[in-house]
């Protein structure tokens with residue numbers, strides 16, 4: 268009798284599992300269906316990805332420095348990068364597109380560690396702006412640069428051991444314009460000396476099915492360049508597509524660019540709407556890069572667990588590197 272009841276309960280439990288139903292109250296994991304934020308576990312929120320219903324998706328990056336050896340050269344790490352980090356939906360009327368939903372402070376708190384900023388002379392000051400023909404206009408401007416740089420300074424003073432990379436598209440012609448605005452924002456004390464920087468980065472040319480280098484960059488397979496940036500965004504951002512595009516397609520492109528860059532993994536992965544995905548999104552993509560860069564596993568978390576899996580992928584990578592013609596190690600700065 269009792270046994271039969273246990274048996275029935277087990278079958279019911281199996282059926283529930285089979286239906287994949289009902290996680291709630293913070294028990295839902297990455298990629299699970301959800302109806303509100305309270306369904307999802309820590310570090311997740313419930314995002315309606317229009318075509319496929321709502322799912323619990325990641326909102327924060329893994330801190331690779333606290334997981335693993337933090338004293339390797341700069342180009343041994345990967346960083347989540349926001350394209351047009353300043354072009355935020357803030358309710359101001361403009362005649363131009365936005366690329367992000369969260370402000371700079373929020374982006375940094377979520378673990379974004381590289382910010383792409385387009386910077387212009389405008390109204391006697393330095394502004395962050397979209398442009399037509401290299402010109403900032405009243406209806407395409409976002410913020411005086413000083414406001415955004417002060418947000419970065421505030422984050423740095425709260426988190427002095429963090430590393431934030433600023434990637435500028437620079438249209439400023441005012442003499443010493445950039446130096447002044449960075450000094451006034453209090454950022455110079457965090458500045459990494461330019462003389463110690465690796466010379467020139469490589470960049471690829473957006474979301475094509477191949478991994479092209481940008482016209483102004485050197486070819487991706489040029490191993491004399493030590494840093495690799497993968498741009499993964501549309502010329503005109505499409506918010507509704509971002510949750511699909513920032514998922515499997517992004518990881519696929521990182522593999523494509525790895526091959527195009529002479530079997531080297533990217534250091535920066537730049538996206539629009541960094542929090543939109545069907546699960547792990549751009550955060551998982553960054554974990555993939557850090558895992559591959561740091562231990563040859565496809566997830567940085569596998570580098571720390573002492574398990575069969577991590578040993579296996581380290582071994583696999585060792586053998587793969589021996590079989591592939593491994594590009595010579597590139598000397599870079601030590602942090």
Ligand SMILES: *[C@@H]1O[C@H](CO)[C@@H](O)[C@H](O)[C@H]1NC(C)=O
Pocket residue numbers: 336337338339
């Ligand atoms: C971290 O890596 C550096 C460079 O390879 C090495 O010298 C150092 O011993 C490592 N530290 C730890 C704690 O593994």
Ligand SMILES: *[C@@H]1O[C@H](CO)[C@@H](O)[C@H](O)[C@H]1NC(C)=O
Pocket residue numbers: 370371372373418
């Ligand atoms: C940034 O966004 C967060 C969360 O929405 C908000 O609490 C904070 O006040 C904002 N900060 C700035 C500087 O705009």
